[in-house]
Amino acid sequence: MNKHTIAILVNDQPGVLQRVSGLFGRRGFNIESITVGASEEAGLSRMVIVTTGDNKTLEQVSKQLYKLIDVIKVVDVSSAPMVARELALIKVNAEPSARPEILGVVETFRASIVDISPSTVIVQAVGDTEKIDAIIELLKPYGIRELCRTGVTAMNRSGHR
Amino acid sequence: MVTQSATLKSKEEIIERMKKPEVITGSEMLLRSLVLEGVECVFGYPGGAVLYIYDAMHGFKDFHHVLTRHEQGAIHAADGYARASGKVGVCIATSGPGATNLVTGIATAYMDSVPLVVITGNVATSAIGTDAFQEADITGITMPITKHSYLVRRVEDLPRIIHEAFHIANTGRKGPVLIDIPKDVSAAKALFKPVTEVNIRGYNPTVAPHKPQIDKLLQAIAEAERPLILAGGGVIYSGGHEELYEFVTKTNIPVTTTLLGLGGFPSGHELWLGMPGMHGTYASNKAIQAADLLINIGARFDDRVTMKLSGFAPNAKIAHIDIDPAEIGKNVPTDIPIVGDIKTVLTIINREAKPAAKADAWRAQTQAWKKEVPLKYKDSDTELKPQWVIEMIHDTTGGDAIVTTDVGQHQMWAAQFYRFNKPRSWITSGGLGTMGFGFPSAIGAQMAHPDRLVVSINGDGGMQMCAQELAVCAINNIPVKVAIINNQVLGMVRQWQEIIYDNRYSHIDLAGSPDFVKLAEAYGVKGFRATNKEEARSAWEAALRHPGPAVVEFVVRKEENVYPMVTQGNTIDEMIMGDAE
Numbered sequence: 001m002n003k004h005t006i007a008i009l010v011n012d013q014p015g016v017l018q019r020v021s022g023l024f025g026r027r028g029f030n031i032e033s034i035t036v037g038a039s040e041e042a043g044l045s046r047m048v049i050v051t052t053g054d055n056k057t058l059e060q061v062s063k064q065l066y067k068l069i070d071v072i073k074v075v076d077v078s079s080a081p082m083v084a085r086e087l088a089l090i091k092v093n094a095e096p097s098a099r100p101e102i103l104g105v106v107e108t109f110r111a112s113i114v115d116i117s118p119s120t121v122i123v124q125a126v127g128d129t130e131k132i133d134a135i136i137e138l139l140k141p142y143g144i145r146e147l148c149r150t151g152v153t154a155m156n157r158s159g160h161r
Numbered sequence: 162m163v164t165q166s167a168t169l170k171s172k173e174e175i176i177e178r179m180k181k182p183e184v185i186t187g188s189e190m191l192l193r194s195l196v197l198e199g200v201e202c203v204f205g206y207p208g209g210a211v212l213y214i215y216d217a218m219h220g221f222k223d224f225h226h227v228l229t230r231h232e233q234g235a236i237h238a239a240d241g242y243a244r245a246s247g248k249v250g251v252c253i254a255t256s257g258p259g260a261t262n263l264v265t266g267i268a269t270a271y272m273d274s275v276p277l278v279v280i281t282g283n284v285a286t287s288a289i290g291t292d293a294f295q296e297a298d299i300t301g302i303t304m305p306i307t308k309h310s311y312l313v314r315r316v317e318d319l320p321r322i323i324h325e326a327f328h329i330a331n332t333g334r335k336g337p338v339l340i341d342i343p344k345d346v347s348a349a350k351a352l353f354k355p356v357t358e359v360n361i362r363g364y365n366p367t368v369a370p371h372k373p374q375i376d377k378l379l380q381a382i383a384e385a386e387r388p389l390i391l392a393g394g395g396v397i398y399s400g401g402h403e404e405l406y407e408f409v410t411k412t413n414i415p416v417t418t419t420l421l422g423l424g425g426f427p428s429g430h431e432l433w434l435g436m437p438g439m440h441g442t443y444a445s446n447k448a449i450q451a452a453d454l455l456i457n458i459g460a461r462f463d464d465r466v467t468m469k470l471s472g473f474a475p476n477a478k479i480a481h482i483d484i485d486p487a488e489i490g491k492n493v494p495t496d497i498p499i500v501g502d503i504k505t506v507l508t509i510i511n512r513e514a515k516p517a518a519k520a521d522a523w524r525a526q527t528q529a530w531k532k533e534v535p536l537k538y539k540d541s542d543t544e545l546k547p548q549w550v551i552e553m554i555h556d557t558t559g560g561d562a563i564v565t566t567d568v569g570q571h572q573m574w575a576a577q578f579y580r581f582n583k584p585r586s587w588i589t590s591g592g593l594g595t596m597g598f599g600f601p602s603a604i605g606a607q608m609a610h611p612d613r614l615v616v617s618i619n620g621d622g623g624m625q626m627c628a629q630e631l632a633v634c635a636i637n638n639i640p641v642k643v644a645i646i647n648n649q650v651l652g653m654v655r656q657w658q659e660i661i662y663d664n665r666y667s668h669i670d671l672a673g674s675p676d677f678v679k680l681a682e683a684y685g686v687k688g689f690r691a692t693n694k695e696e697a698r699s700a701w702e703a704a705l706r707h708p709g710p711a712v713v714e715f716v717v718r719k720e721e722n723v724y725p726m727v728t729q730g731n732t733i734d735e736m737i738m739g740d741a742e
Contacts, residue, residue: 011363014312019304026305056490063487069309069329072363 001052003032005078005154006061008047009039011070019068020047029053029061033086033151044072048153077154084154087124088132089114093143094121102142109135120145128152175223180355187316187347188217191280194323196223197355200251202242202608203227204235208255209295210282213347227608227637230629232259234601236266236279237627241602243275244588245563246609247400249331253280257295260341261302265595268306270337272592273421274398276330277337278323279307285345286314300341308336316349324356333366334485335398366484370501370509377497378456378480379513385454387476387523388414391437391466394421394591395459395483397584401504402426405458408507411514415527417445419460421591424581432524434531438466439727440573443534446725446733448527449474457481459503462492463592472732482506536577538724539740545693547571547646547717551578553698554616554644557705562614563588563606567599567623570652573723575618597626603641604633614642614705621647621674631684634710642704643712645677648719656722660737681712689713 010016017036024031032050039046051061062074077084094102099121106113106123109131115122125135129152136147179193191214195203202225207215218226229235232254243250250270254263260281270277284293300310309329311322319342326338382388396405396418402425409416409432416426417437426433435442437449449455455477460466462481467473470492480497481489489498499506538548551574554562560580565588566572572589581587588606590598603617624645634641651669658666681688687707689700697715704711724739 015300015304018301022304060487060491067308067334067485067487069361069364 001054003050003052003078004058004076005048005050005082005084005152006058007075007077007154008049008065008071009073010045010047011072012038012043012045013070016045016070017047019070020049020065023064023068024049024051024061027060027064029057035151035153037153048077048151050152075156077156080160081157082154082160083157084128084152085126086129086132086152087126087150088136089148090123090125090136090139090144091120091146092123092139093119093145095119098142102139105135105138111135179223182352182354184350185353186213186217186350187313187319187342188213190316190319190351190353191323191342191347192217192221192223193353194320194355195251198323198327199248200224203251203253204229204238204242204605205253206232206235206255206259208259208282210256210284210344211253211259211347213344214253214280214282214342225608227604227633229601230632231627232262233266233597234604234627234630234633236263236277237269237595237598237601238605238608238630239277240266240270240275240598241565241588241605242609243270243277243605244602245585245606247585248609249276249278249327250605251278251280254282255295256281256283256299257297259295260297260299264303264306265593265597267303267337267339269590269593269595269598271306271308273590274335274394275337276335278326278330279337279339281339281341282347283312283341283343286343287345289343300339303339306337307339308334310339310341312341313343313346316346316351319346320353320356325359325361328359329361329364333364367486367500368484368502368505370482370499370506372509374497374499375506375510378499378510379515381454381478381480381497382412382414382517383515384519385478385517386519387452388412388454388456388517388520389448389452389477390414390416391419391449391455391457391460392416392422392425393419393458393460394425395503396422396425399459399484399503399505401459401502401507402584404504404507404511407511408514411511411516413516413524414456414520415448415524417441417448419463419466419591420576420589422460423576423587424584427582428580429582431528434527435536436576438463438733439468440577440723440725441466441733442531442536442577443725443736443738444527444530446727446736447530450476450732450734451526452477454478454480457483458507459483461488464492467492468727468729468733469731534738538721543693545691545697545715545717547648547715547721548574548578549694550644550646550697550715550717551575551618553701554618555579557698557701558614558616562586562616563603563610565589565599565603565606565615565617567619568594568596569620569623570648570656570721570723571618571620571646573653574646577723596623599623600641600643601627601630603643604630604639607639607641615640616642616644618644618646620652621645621649621671621677622651624677625674628680631681631686631710631712635685638709640708641710643710644701645712645714646717647674647677647714648717648721649674650719652719652721653723655719656726659722660726661728677712677714687711690716692716
């Protein structure tokens, strides 16, 4: 079972997210994360889906996606060198005494503090999934109040596709 | 019955009138667009959300509208129309319950790749999402069972959407397309400009095959000692039956045709081995298991054909020709994938196809299987046997009727014993296995072919799922000949309960069914009953002579089973052959 990151160029139409996610659901394909947003072309959106499965499953995912009329292009981004990033917002307990240590973690990860209250801070971290996992691990001892992750968005490095 | 040419004016005149750019309502745009798509017959049922559409149809004579008695009847009729004619079937229903009553029919068409344009009304755009009266999210509900769907939000989009819908439904791997039209859109006015071009960026089916793959197949045929063709519904849907015949003639390779492929190759041909699979012939199933090259032409390796997948065609190199790339390699690993339209692909192959030169012994072997173990049943002089009824129907119709069936034992017997020779003469719900399909689909087939004999073979169970459409036959004088093989039980379920569930018969007794003769007559349809061979033949012949619709009930015993049978978990050569002599 391999992890695959696929980018799907779709028409920006009502219901298109439902068509794509519904297809994954009813054919038993797994969705680990999904992100959707505008693409470089007006009228088209790009979805990035992280899924797991062997190569046969991936081939079926791709072929079934192409059968959707609103799907323009399907690319297995993870089959070539790629840049994959997600963003996390982490609201963590931060009494004044703990703040220097938290700041140390934040700086190490090139994350940033985007909100401060008397007892908490919100840390914004950007990176690949492993980096986000790591900063979360390091912030856990302080007490994470709330955690949001965007899921992975990705594209191939220049010169690859 | 009302003939279409009698009421339709000259086509050109109508088309000129329809094309005229005018400010008209969405409903009028719909009707005009349908005519411009070549629609001659639609099946429908009115209701609140389609009142503007039906108002526009008041006095409208440029296509026929058949008012069914249930939306399910309408969509199965549209399906039968499409399968019999090769044209797109069209049906109309209102929002909410009207739309949801279409769901089974949409799924039936989707599973069997039948081109339909399904039009539903919806509540006004301002009311969508408010749980309004008779509101249902039909585009959402049908997303998994349509090839595509549209919710029309602006009346200006309607002509383009309708044109796209017909294009999508009837190209590539065919299928149902749904257009949901909110009530305010069908009422709104805009300038109508006919759309004649399609430009759908994400939709461009591969028609022409990749030539190197064709060369591989030709090479494989030259090397094969035990080649076999498995032909499916794709042969018929692409109009490639003549090309298949030529391919077989040139290569001399034996052929087995799937349930939906029946009629795609003449059953009278020496090289035809019958149908494969769960109730397939001995010769077909043995041949698949022994083959060293299996050429799948427009079939999808359905589980009723392959049975135990891991033991299917264990010795064969697999070649698979299909218009839908997703079918190739989905169930069976494929050595030679060929994506393309069957007719186009076979035309190209036929230019270079040569006899399978190493396969003489194999041909003799398959002929021996065919002759030594034919389909058979234990006939009786005193009792009416369902298989005999099918053979009698075949004999009295010269094998030339359009036959529709419902689902169950009678369907398998009809597939086995009505020897089909022509495409689009066999209409059955294969993929979804929809009971209630047999009778209304015959109405559609008859509307498509007013001059042909249409026979609908049903069980006593399925007939009661859409019997209300007898009214449609009666009022429009649609002369479908309905055979009901009445064994007083749900026969296929009974068969499984007998063989697999150790004779534990659970809820299969259909006692309390109506007197079918009286039921027919209550609708004004001629009814007959037969309980022995003599009665059967004379009742059936009387029904055929009768100019209008007729129902013939054949009363048979319930203990009869369909053989051969492969039970689940077994490979297709592990057949239960039954008790026939």
